[in-house]
Amino acid sequence: MNYLLKLTSGEINRLIKYKILPVSLITSFLWIIIFLFISKEDARNIAPLLIFIDVSMMSILLIGATLHLEKQEGTIKSMMVLPLSVGQILVAKAFASILLGIESVIVTSLALYLIHGITFNYLLLLLFVFIAGGAHVAIGFFLALSSKDFSSMLGLLMAYMFPFAIPTILFTFGVIEKKYEWFIMISPSHSASNLITSVVINEYDWTKIIASNIYLLILASLLFVFTVYPKFKDNAIRG
Amino acid sequence: MSIAFSVENLYFKYPTSKTDIIKGISFDVQEGEIFGLLGPSGAGKSTTQKILIKLLEDYSGSIKYFGKDLKAIDKSFYEEIGVGFEMPVHFSKMTALENMKFFAGFYKNTANIQELMERVGLWEFKDVKVGEYSKGMKVRLNFVRAILNQPRVLFIDEVTNGLDPKNARTIKDMIAEYRANGGTVFLTTHLMNDVEQLCDRVAFCVNGNLQEISTPRDLKLKYGKREVKIEYRENGVTNNALFPLEKIGSNNDFQNIIKNKEIETIHSGETSLEDIFIIVTGVDIK
Numbered sequence: 328m329n330y331l332l333k334l335t336s337g338e339i340n341r342l343i344k345y346k347i348l349p350v351s352l353i354t355s356f357l358w359i360i361i362f363l364f365i366s367k368e369d370a371r372n373i374a375p376l377l378i379f380i381d382v383s384m385m386s387i388l389l390i391g392a393t394l395h396l397e398k399q400e401g402t403i404k405s406m407m408v409l410p411l412s413v414g415q416i417l418v419a420k421a422f423a424s425i426l427l428g429i430e431s432v433i434v435t436s437l438a439l440y441l442i443h444g445i446t447f448n449y450l451l452l453l454l455f456v457f458i459a460g461g462a463h464v465a466i467g468f469f470l471a472l473s474s475k476d477f478s479s480m481l482g483l484l485m486a487y488m489f490p491f492a493i494p495t496i497l498f499t500f501g502v503i504e505k506k507y508e509w510f511i512m513i514s515p516s517h518s519a520s521n522l523i524t525s526v527v528i529n530e531y532d533w534t535k536i537i538a539s540n541i542y543l544l545i546l547a548s549l550l551f552v553f554t555v556y557p558k559f560k561d562n563a564i565r566g
Numbered sequence: 567m568s569i570a571f572s573v574e575n576l577y578f579k580y581p582t583s584k585t586d587i588i589k590g591i592s593f594d595v596q597e598g599e600i601f602g603l604l605g606p607s608g609a610g611k612s613t614t615q616k617i618l619i620k621l622l623e624d625y626s627g628s629i630k631y632f633g634k635d636l637k638a639i640d641k642s643f644y645e646e647i648g649v650g651f652e653m654p655v656h657f658s659k660m661t662a663l664e665n666m667k668f669f670a671g672f673y674k675n676t677a678n679i680q681e682l683m684e685r686v687g688l689w690e691f692k693d694v695k696v697g698e699y700s701k702g703m704k705v706r707l708n709f710v711r712a713i714l715n716q717p718r719v720l721f722i723d724e725v726t727n728g729l730d731p732k733n734a735r736t737i738k739d740m741i742a743e744y745r746a747n748g749g750t751v752f753l754t755t756h757l758m759n760d761v762e763q764l765c766d767r768v769a770f771c772v773n774g775n776l777q778e779i780s781t782p783r784d785l786k787l788k789y790g791k792r793e794v795k796i797e798y799r800e801n802g803v804t805n806n807a808l809f810p811l812e813k814i815g816s817n818n819d820f821q822n823i824i825k826n827k828e829i830e831t832i833h834s835g836e837t838s839l840e841d842i843f844i845i846v847t848g849v850d851i852k
Binding site: 330333337340341344345400401402404405407408409410411412563564 | 616619621622641642643644645647649651653654655656657658659660668669671672673711
């Protein structure tokens, strides 16, 4: 546990040193500016989308950037010869990425309250962000470990976004009708969006919420155990 | 002295390769010796090292680490070994000291970071980001990283590659001191100068097989010519003469040149490790 804390604090320290956390904070503050110029109703409707983007797409992007940078620097190889397990290294990276999502949630929630007086169940949102973030970190690992470099990782991210993330954005803006929602819930990103939206707009469809949670937890577990873990180890050894 | 590593009939194949990369090699590494594994690129020496440091585990054959089955040893193994990679392995946006402190934080026993960095001439650059280091500085920092946990066995790969002669000498001195204090070293390299100066025994790895395991001296005797070549001046001209080593003390022609001519050079026919490398591996390292 002690090692896990040290690893996670090392990851967070590097997020600061590599200017990833400050950039993420600046992005979050951009959302605040948007909230200043829109109505309370619009803010409540658009906030889930902004949180969803930070928790899903930004997590994938962050994991990709981190892994490819570390591959370039050879640090993963150096970590592999420490008295640590691969599982501990992966969990620390996942925690650090999810933390960025949580940071975005805190800034966005604070802005919604201070500007428009909007409140919601913060603990439930944190739990859902943790689950949605975890699943997207697993997807991020999968895409990063399946790509040669960061450019090809971006290509894979685009390929992921078209079938899995764009429909969610279209759904948010009403382009895709509500009757098709169960169909697009096959996308992990839509399941994540569904969880975040339900808390922020205070409308709970528990069947969909439970289904989304189970789906994201199973997907994250399967990806970590059967793909991410062996691929990460293989990549680290090959250097 | 006990045996640090005992390797018997080791075979290894990568999942994507059709044939074995390591083809049934056997060797021992004695505690307190510097063992050099030499060979051309792709011969299997890096793979062998990766197996010994437990990065690759799907091998067949037996590997004992101080008498214990290597596969049965857990992550605590990394408390006892130090690994120096050829390529830089540090966080470039962090300072050298931040890097060392980060890695040191995971070991139970750590050496004095300041002492090590002073020894390799990096202490005054401790607060410089590693990304701003020169290649030689990164290589020296890699070495400090490798011995940070006061390892019982040290694995090093091309340890002086990219260093100027002075810094290369410092690193080699530190390795020799480490060995003198009971440490065991497993060195993979193609730099024959390092091998000549450091290794107690060497093995040549060729196409996944070990061709020779011996001391550098014995290899030189085995592959060298038992002869003496003399260059001497006579009537303003340099002449050569070659004599067999057998009964050289009673060879009259040899005695005559030694006593009566102006000798310019005398060389025994022992060969260099570089020549032996080429003979054994069939690959020119130049």
